[in-house]
Amino acid sequence: MSFSKELNLLLKARYPVLYISTFEEDRVEYTIRKAIKSTSNKAIYTWDFVEGYKTNPNNPRFAAKNPLQALELVEKLTADTPAIFILKDFNKFLNDISISRKLRNLVRILKTQPKSLIIVATELDIPKELSDLITVLEFTLPTSSEIKKELLRLFESLNNDIDPKFLEILIRACQGLSIEKIRRVLSKSIAQYGSINNATVNLILIEKRQIISQTEILQFQDTTSQFTDIGGLETLKKWLDTRKESFSEKAKIYGLPAPRGLLLAGIQGTGKSLTAKAIANEWQLPLLRLDIGRLFGGIVGESESRVRQMIQLSEALAPCVLWIDEIDKAFSEQTKGGDSGTTNRVLGTFITWLSEKKSQVFIVATANNLSVLPLEIIRKGRFDEIFFVGLPLLEERKQIFEVFLKRLRPTQLSSFNLTLLSKKSEEFSGAEIEQAIIEGMLIAFNEKREFTTEDILIGLSQIIPLSQIEPERTKQLQDWVISGRIRLAT
Numbered sequence: 246m247s248f249s250k251e252l253n254l255l256l257k258a259r260y261p262v263l264y265i266s267t268f269e270e271d272r273v274e275y276t277i278r279k280a281i282k283s284t285s286n287k288a289i290y291t292w293d294f295v296e297g298y299k300t301n302p303n304n305p306r307f308a309a310k311n312p313l314q315a316l317e318l319v320e321k322l323t324a325d326t327p328a329i330f331i332l333k334d335f336n337k338f339l340n341d342i343s344i345s346r347k348l349r350n351l352v353r354i355l356k357t358q359p360k361s362l363i364i365v366a367t368e369l370d371i372p373k374e375l376s377d378l379i380t381v382l383e384f385t386l387p388t389s390s391e392i393k394k395e396l397l398r399l400f401e402s403l404n405n406d407i408d409p410k411f412l413e414i415l416i417r418a419c420q421g422l423s424i425e426k427i428r429r430v431l432s433k434s435i436a437q438y439g440s441i442n443n444a445t446v447n448l449i450l451i452e453k454r455q456i457i458s459q460t461e462i463l464q465f466q467d468t469t470s471q472f473t474d475i476g477g478l479e480t481l482k483k484w485l486d487t488r489k490e491s492f493s494e495k496a497k498i499y500g501l502p503a504p505r506g507l508l509l510a511g512i513q514g515t516g517k518s519l520t521a522k523a524i525a526n527e528w529q530l531p532l533l534r535l536d537i538g539r540l541f542g543g544i545v546g547e548s549e550s551r552v553r554q555m556i557q558l559s560e561a562l563a564p565c566v567l568w569i570d571e572i573d574k575a576f577s578e579q580t581k582g583g584d585s586g587t588t589n590r591v592l593g594t595f596i597t598w599l600s601e602k603k604s605q606v607f608i609v610a611t612a613n614n615l616s617v618l619p620l621e622i623i624r625k626g627r628f629d630e631i632f633f634v635g636l637p638l639l640e641e642r643k644q645i646f647e648v649f650l651k652r653l654r655p656t657q658l659s660s661f662n663l664t665l666l667s668k669k670s671e672e673f674s675g676a677e678i679e680q681a682i683i684e685g686m687l688i689a690f691n692e693k694r695e696f697t698t699e700d701i702l703i704g705l706s707q708i709i710p711l712s713q714i715e716p717e718r719t720k721q722l723q724d725w726v727i728s729g730r731i732r733l734a735t
Contacts, residue, residue, distance in 0.1 A: 248384055249280035256281070256329070260380050261355035262348070262362045264336075266369040266550075267384040269423045273365055274331060276384075287327040287359070290318065294334060312338040316347050319360060327359040336366040339375060352378050369550045386561040387427075392419045395427060405440075415441075418449040421561035426452060453562075457533070462555050464534040466568075470522040476648050476675060477641025478516065481632050481734035489528055492564040492605050504629050505599065506567075506608030508622075510615040510731060511634035512711055512719055514676025517611040518570060520634070524609060525566040533559060534568045537575040540591060548587050552594050564605035572610045577617035592619065599627045615731070616721060632734040633722065636674060636712060641735060642667040645675050649682050662698045669705055672712045681705045 246254075255263060267273050274291065281287050292298050297309030298318065308314035315332060322328055338344045348362075355361065364379070371379050387395070393416055400407045419427050430452045434445040454465040472482050488504050490496055496503075509517040525532035535555060541548045559567050576592050599608070599622075608628070612618060615631075623631060637645055643663050651658050670678055684704030689696030712719045 248276060248382070249283075252277065252280050252382060253284050255380060255382065256285075256287075256361050259356060259359070260361065261352045262364065262375075262379045264364045264366070264369070264371060264379045264381045265384050266366055266381070268367050269384070269386075269425060270333065270365060272387075272424050273384050277329070277331065277363065281329060285327065287329050289329045289331065291331045292333065292335075294337075312341075313343055313347060316344070316351060319351055319362070320354065322360070324358050330360070330362045331365060332362060333365050334367075335364045336368070336370045339370070339372050345372065345374060348375065349378065369553075385557060386421060387424050389416050389420060391424070392416050392427065395424055399428075399431060400441075403435075403441075411443075414446060415449075418446045420563070421453060421558060422449070422456070426456065457558065460554060460558065462536060462539050462551055463558055464536065466522070466525075466532045466534050468522040468526045468532050470519055470526055472523050472527055474648055475516050475519055475523060476643075476645030477637050478520070478634065478734045480732070481520065481634070484630065484632075485524060485527075492528070492530070492607075503564075503603070503605045504607055505602070506606075506610065506628050508572075508610045508612065508628045508631045509634050509734070510612045510631060511722060511734075512636070512674065512715075513613055514674035514711065515634040515636065516675045517634050518568075519675075521566065521568040521570075521609040521611065524607070525568075528566070528607075530607070531562060531565045532568060533562065533565055534570065537569055537572060540575065541587060548591050549594060552591050556594075556598050559606045560602070560604040565607070567606050567608045569608060569610040571613060572622070573612040573614050573618050576619060576622060577614075592621070596621050596627065614718065614722075631731045633731045634734045635723065636672055636719075637678075638735060639667055639671075642670050642673065642678065645678050646670075646682075649679055653682070653686075657695075660697070661701070666698060666701055666705075669702055673705070673708075673710045674712070677708055677710050681708055684708070 252263075265273055278289060281289065290298055292308060292315045294310055294312065297306040297311075298315070299305065308318060312332075312335065315330075315335075319328075319330060339348070351362075369381065371381075393412070396407070396412060396415055396419070422430070427449075430448050431441055431445065434441050434448050437448075438444050457463045457465045472485075475482070484507075491501060491504050509520060511517060522532065524530075540551050540555070559565065576588065576595075610628070615623065621627075643666075646661070646663050646666050647658065650661055650663075654661075670681070673681070681704035682701055684707055685700035685702075686696045688700045688703060
């Protein structure tokens, strides 16, 4: 259901107080006015703390710097007068006992009158005593059709024609930005280049990175990683390759549902993070990294607000890859229940989204310890598949050595005994193999010569692999594979 339809439905049902959390104050006010105008003749009164009621012709600036008086106007209007009161940033006053009490008294009146209050704020902040009285209405970022209308309006004002293919590129690039942000970055492009062209797309991407970084939750990551950079994991690569075109227009026309994502489990250094980066690059999709630790805020309700923000941004940027690193550290069974239920609420919101999302957001979650995750996450329906990324086998270790050495010494690869190195690196992860090569290079560098197979062997001998440091955890993960509960990536 669209925002306008849901708004009119709630107003028709005489919901007394609505709450809209958005940074797009002008756009939401315009949308409210347009929606109400099309279905009713209700008067609209707009209030903010500095200017008061600017739209009150009889008393301009009424209730300026007086939020209590702003509520009293509702009572002053006759009972049968249809009206909508838009109160900007009114969440700042909800914790005041006089405001809270007045609002609760008003609710009883509003249930019998054709009047409603709409609180517009940049953040969701509702006191517990008012949670049953206030209905939260979601106002999403502009859709692709809304962005298209705005772009066409702009090009029309410039008396310029636009190539349909370039228009689609611009629409895709602008997804995830507010209308105001889109207008700003396009104005910047006109000021800098004299027009809107291919360079505009780069400006938009820069703007996106800045916005995403400001959230402190998501990070926009550049990646050049490829599947060829990953040694082994052939089963996983084939699984991913069959889904490469799942986000295409052809797949949509075919009726193919968008893939949900996958969960990669295994000990550290086995290539889980590298796989996430490679997927985004191979599929030519933007890569968003979720700092899951930052989801949990200190203020009550902030964590839930952050997870909703993460979902909204991810879906606005779709199709994209959302990389959730070390999900087990945030949603382990040990952390549940010790934070007044915050983890449970965040987990519930996250799981619901995993199950019900229709957007083209491919989630790649990684976990070092699968056994600590709640069953709600790992059961079928949350992810398309769960893969175990274990320690590389003999041939896979040979591939890993080849990948690293080809990158470091592309013309001297044949001089290294890859077979011997792979035999001597049993129980080593990919990250540990890379570190052994670096150790070998350091030895040769300090002796002012080129490094050899023997130097790498010395490097291997100086490293104790994690599988030997924590053998119990490694065995536990391998037991999961043997039991058939997760799929082997090799």
